[in-house]
Amino acid sequence: MxxxxxxxxxxxxxxxxxxxxxxxxxxxxxxxxxxxxxxxxxxxxxxxxxxxxxxxxxxxxxxxxxxxxxxxxxxxxxxxxxxxxxxxxxxxxxxxxxxxxxxxSEHLEPVKIADLKQGGSLYQFVRLGKGCLSYMVESDGEAAIIDISRMIEKYEAFAKDKGVQIKHLIDTHLHADHISGGRALAEKTGGTYHLPPKDATEVTYDYTALEEGNDITVGNTKVKVQPIYSPGHTIGSTSLIIDDHYLLTGDILFVKSIGRPDLAGKAEDWVGDLRHSLYKRYKELSEDLIVLPAHYSFAEELSEGGSVSARLGDLYQRNEGLQVDSEEVFKKMVTENLPPQPNAYQEIRETNMGKITPEDEKQREMETGPNRCAVHG
Structure with a gap:
């Protein structure tokens, strides 16, 4: 055998x-x-x-x-x-x-990113078979999980092992490439599910608005949603700053690429928002922030320890998507010659809105294939 x-x-x-x-x-x-x-x-x-x-x-x-x-x-x-x-x-x-x-496709590999200044730790869950990245902030017996994959039992087991209670489930935007486990885990744990309201106009469930000015406290650590409403990948995309040092960019900015604006059929409408988020709002932030995206596209983006991250200032030097001076050239780059759209992305969006509830095996089929949330310059 x-x-x-x-x-x-x-x-x-x-x-x-x-x-x-x-x-x-x-x-x-x-x-x-x-x-x-x-x-x-x-x-x-x-x-x-x-x-x-x-x-x-x-x-x-x-x-x-x-x-x-x-x-x-x-x-x-x-x-x-x-x-x-x-x-x-x-x-x-x-x-x-x-x-x-x-x-x-369903394996999640937890990697510790850092101990936080105010107490607690930040972990990245690397979905090696899909390129998805999710995060857990734990502090003083509480935890928040960001951009959760549907395999919620993996997060539950990790939280139990760390002795923390899951209090907050946060999606930086309405996902189109994978089915979010945020609502399911919120229901199971009694936690609060947060979603940007501009991405929630068609959802069929209750949620708590994720928006600027509404800080979320996890134990002794403040998860700061301000100052970044960062639309472009979706109209509601919202970034998080954790511990004044870590910038969770969702699907707006990656280590080697930038977010695509077409997965809700709004590429022409959202390209200006995408450029504004990347070329103005993020530019106003400290260059020393560590970018932690919701996806990666290439194996070489993984560090020796298995994590995916980069200093914001360094990305402005080497990420081609951040170095396009012409607005017209930028518009062409993010609206033309894009890679294929994610498998079953429309059904995935409808699932994440609560409009349809596919069986487990169907959900697996819908997610099959690589992540395709990025535009490569």
Whole structure:
């Protein structure tokens, strides 16, 4: 029986930048759209049906004394290929990723960002298979979670381990690429769910307005919503300043890119807001703020410890999306030649509005694929 490897174990290898050899046996179009990535990940794609008559198509591409991790969509086809590699190829160590890419998409890897000046800590949850980033601020027995993924049990377990009570669930905007777990976790814990009111005009549920001037206190730490109403990705997008040092930008600004304004069909209307947020409002802030975005696009954005962050002043020097002097050129960049829109983004938006309630398996299908919230200059 081939040895399994869990998503947790594989995530540790990726975060620690270990050398990893992966054989992905999904169809090529699925592989090209979305794959496991990391600083030292070497990955080979050979569709499962090419290996039904034997493993010859991959024997020249794999080293027999090196560990091989076999991956497919759900873990079944990869199990059979892994057994073939052991039986026919004499490979010394073959592992099968349990649950395949479906499970990989749902794994959350918690990384500590910092101890906070006023007491407490800030954590980043890295969703390696999706590029989503969410956050927990914990202080004096209380916690706030920002831009929550739908796998709420992961946050619950982490909070329990830290001995903190979840008091606030915050979405920086109405998400279009993943289903928010904010409302579900608020209902389960009795916490307060916060959403920018300009993004909530069509929602079917009660919420607390996330807007400038309404600071949220977590234990001894103030989560400052002011001074940044930062529209552009959505009309309600709101950034958070934590502990006077950390800037949670949602999907407005990333480490290597900027937010796209088209996921609600409002690209032409919102491009001016996006430019104003990035080129004026953020410019008024301290260059020493540490930017913590809600997504990342490239494996090289992960630090050695597995976190994603950058100093705001540094981004104004090296992020191409922040260096476009011409408004017309900027407008073209963020409205033309954009990457494909996220899978099922309209259904995801409707789910996050409360208009539809898909079954769990349908929700997984809707989220399949990479994050596509960014514009790359």
């Amino acid at each position: 081939t040895t399994p490897i869990t998503t947790e174990a594989l995530a540790k290898k990726v975060v620690n930048q270990e050398k990893i050899r992966i054989l992905d046996v999904r169809n090529t179009d699925e592989f090209d759209d979305w794959k496991i990535e990391g600083e030292n990940v070497e990955i080979i794609n050979e569709p499962y049906f090419n290996l039904l008559d034997g493993i010859e198509p991959v024997t020249g591409k794999l080293t027999k004394d090196q560990e091989v991790i076999v991956v497919c969509a759900k873990g079944g086809s990869s199990q059979m290929v892994a057994e073939l590699l052991e039986e026919e190829g004499g490979f010394s160590k073959v592992l099968n990723l349990e649950g395949g890419m479906k499970a990989w």
